[in-house]
Amino acid sequence: MTTAVESVVRRAPREAAFDPIFKALCFAAATMLLAALGGILVALTIGGWPALHRFGFSFFTVTTWNPVTDVYGAAGPIAGTIVTSVLALAMALPLAFGVSVFLVEFAPRAIRRPVAIAVELLAGIPSIVYGMWGLFVFAPFFAQHVQLPIAMAATPGSLLEKLTAGVPNGANIFTASVILAIMILPYMASVFRELMLTVPPQLRESAYGMGATAMEVVWQVLLPYVRKSAIGAVMLGLGRALGETMAVTFIIGNSHGLPKSLFDSGSTLASTIANEFAEATSDMHTSALIALGLVLFLITFAVLAMARALLGVQRTY
Amino acid sequence: MASRRAALRKTSNVVFVIFCAATTIIALGVLAAILYSLLSQGVGGLNLDIFTKSTPAAGSPGGLANAIVGSLMICALAMLMAIVVGILAGTWLAEFGGDSFYAKVVRFLNDMLLSAPSILVGLVVYYFMVAHLIGHFSGYAGAVALALIAVPVVTRTTEDVLKLQPSSLRESGVALGAPVWITVRKIMWRAAMGGLVTGGLLAFARISGETAPLMFTALNNQFFSLDMSHPMANLPQVIFNFALTAYDDLRRLAWVGALLIAVAVLAAQIIARIIIREQRRS
Numbered sequence: 088m089t090t091a092v093e094s095v096v097r098r099a100p101r102e103a104a105f106d107p108i109f110k111a112l113c114f115a116a117a118t119m120l121l122a123a124l125g126g127i128l129v130a131l132t133i134g135g136w137p138a139l140h141r142f143g144f145s146f147f148t149v150t151t152w153n154p155v156t157d158v159y160g161a162a163g164p165i166a167g168t169i170v171t172s173v174l175a176l177a178m179a180l181p182l183a184f185g186v187s188v189f190l191v192e193f194a195p196r197a198i199r200r201p202v203a204i205a206v207e208l209l210a211g212i213p214s215i216v217y218g219m220w221g222l223f224v225f226a227p228f229f230a231q232h233v234q235l236p237i238a239m240a241a242t243p244g245s246l247l248e249k250l251t252a253g254v255p256n257g258a259n260i261f262t263a264s265v266i267l268a269i270m271i272l273p274y275m276a277s278v279f280r281e282l283m284l285t286v287p288p289q290l291r292e293s294a295y296g297m298g299a300t301a302m303e304v305v306w307q308v309l310l311p312y313v314r315k316s317a318i319g320a321v322m323l324g325l326g327r328a329l330g331e332t333m334a335v336t337f338i339i340g341n342s343h344g345l346p347k348s349l350f351d352s353g354s355t356l357a358s359t360i361a362n363e364f365a366e367a368t369s370d371m372h373t374s375a376l377i378a379l380g381l382v383l384f385l386i387t388f389a390v391l392a393m394a395r396a397l398l399g400v401q402r403t404y
Numbered sequence: 405m406a407s408r409r410a411a412l413r414k415t416s417n418v419v420f421v422i423f424c425a426a427t428t429i430i431a432l433g434v435l436a437a438i439l440y441s442l443l444s445q446g447v448g449g450l451n452l453d454i455f456t457k458s459t460p461a462a463g464s465p466g467g468l469a470n471a472i473v474g475s476l477m478i479c480a481l482a483m484l485m486a487i488v489v490g491i492l493a494g495t496w497l498a499e500f501g502g503d504s505f506y507a508k509v510v511r512f513l514n515d516m517l518l519s520a521p522s523i524l525v526g527l528v529v530y531y532f533m534v535a536h537l538i539g540h541f542s543g544y545a546g547a548v549a550l551a552l553i554a555v556p557v558v559t560r561t562t563e564d565v566l567k568l569q570p571s572s573l574r575e576s577g578v579a580l581g582a583p584v585w586i587t588v589r590k591i592m593w594r595a596a597m598g599g600l601v602t603g604g605l606l607a608f609a610r611i612s613g614e615t616a617p618l619m620f621t622a623l624n625n626q627f628f629s630l631d632m633s634h635p636m637a638n639l640p641q642v643i644f645n646f647a648l649t650a651y652d653d654l655r656r657l658a659w660v661g662a663l664l665i666a667v668a669v670l671a672a673q674i675i676a677r678i679i680i681r682e683q684r685r686s
């Protein structure tokens with residue numbers, strides 16, 4: 088009798104002793120992610136503290152950036168970052184929207200997939216390639232065919248002249264924004280496309296069945312359905328533009344201070360760090376650059392967190 | 405009146421269709437122009453020297469051998485670290501974390517890390533490793549910086565593909581009397597293998613062109629070197645330095661380097677796509 092009972096007693100599997108260790112290993116790996124983000128915040132805060140402490144709030148309002156006298160203000164790079172990112176978004180948004188609608192609604196079946204794949208592949212091209220193209224191909228073209236003619240045509244003292252003042256070499260705030268727009272375009276277009284494909288076909292079909300035109304279907308059925316996550320996707324694009332480094336460093340002209348016009352050279356938070364960090368002249372210079380990094384981190388974190396919150400809502404549909 | 409309204413609706417619809425088609429043509433046109441420049445400037449400079457000689461001083465012949473080898477070594481070490489940490493972290497999120505608060509926090513922070521500006525990762529690795537731990541620039545620091553960028557990609561895809569597997573798979577492992585870790589290793593990871601490889605390829609595509617995180621970590625090295633504990637040449641940094649010089653021969657090398665990176669990235673992405681499609685078919 089007793090032997091029969093013993094045979095059904097459930098023994099733990101032989102290698103089960105490793106289970107808690109495996110679980111702990113996985114847990115440790117997940118915690119490393121947490122530590123990585125925490126480490127970024129801590130390092131940037133400690134590293135930037137000397138500069139923030141010395142210049143106080145004026146760090147954010149002063150436009151001087153002078154390694155010789157060791158006086159640093161971040162107003163120029165902050166303004167440059169926001170202006171280029173917003174301009175880039177303004178240019179990329181209608182294009183990305185048009186491309187995604189075309190791919191979802193209008194494109195002939197034969198070209199739909201190849202174009203969609205092409206757009207997605209191009210989203211992965213490294214930014215340094217975009218930067219080189221901007222510097223060697225786009226900037227000279229822009230200087231010769233856009234900047235010079237405008238400079239010739241603008242009457243002195245007019246608004247146009249003020250907006251477009253600058254050295255006609257093609258390295259300026261505006262061309263940097265164009266390159267940024269080209270970079271975030273494929274990314275936003277493929278997210279928009281995926282979002283629109285999540286709309287149930289019945290919704291679209293019933294709208295068409297009621298006699299709606301394609302335009303009305305897009306604006307009044309598709310867009311309202313994906314609105315929140317579409318805004319999230321736009322924020323993701325903005326987050327990318329804010330932190331983009333190499334492409335901008337190549338083409339923005341890298342001058343400090345507030346940009347005076349669209350065609351004036353400038354700098355962004357990321358481009359200033361990229362340009363000066365390896366050759367920082369003093370500890371205060373290094374600290375000021377790390378403080379720029381902290382500002383960039385906080386801005387992008389806020390934008391990305393908002394994007395994530397908006398995109399998260401969509402998932403519960 | 406009604407017919408006029410209908411006409412207006414029709415016309416605006418036509419305008420809208422034309423707008424969408426035009427944006428697609430513009431977008432594809434610009435992207436084609438970039439690829440054209442890359443090919444026309446890069447292919448001409450391709451020759452055997454690129455792969456056998458190290459980066460030259462201006463005016464003398466040379467190639468990119470030291471940068472290519474450096475990039476490969478830094479990327480390989482980064483991928484090794486990223487795959488180990490990323491797969492374990494993704495497994496924790498999918499198999500153990502569930503909907504707990506901690507899992508939600510990790511998931512959120514992983515998403516943040518996924519899109520964090522890469523230059524900040526470079527800054528932080530500089531601060532911890534280059535400035536304090538080691539005391540000088542090194543290939544190891546570059547690999548850690550790239551690993552930090554690749555880990556969130558691997559974690560995310562690992563979690564996603566593991567969650568796609570049916571729970572009956574997990575149950576069958578446990579029913580056979582296997583411990584959890586063997587179930588995960590021999591059943592779950594194996595079932596999700598295609599997805600895991602895809603995640604690795606996407607992470608590789610992401611880091612192979614990253615320049616900003618290497619600027620303050622691996623720095624650069626004019627000479628051929630296999631020593632990762634010292635500054636190391638890498639393609640992105642060489643491209644950046646050479647593109648900004650005034651010498652035509654160095655600029656040509658920069659274009660060749662950019663072409664090599666773009667080809668590597670596109671190849672990784674295309675292979676990843678093919679794997680995904682094969683998985684779907686089977």
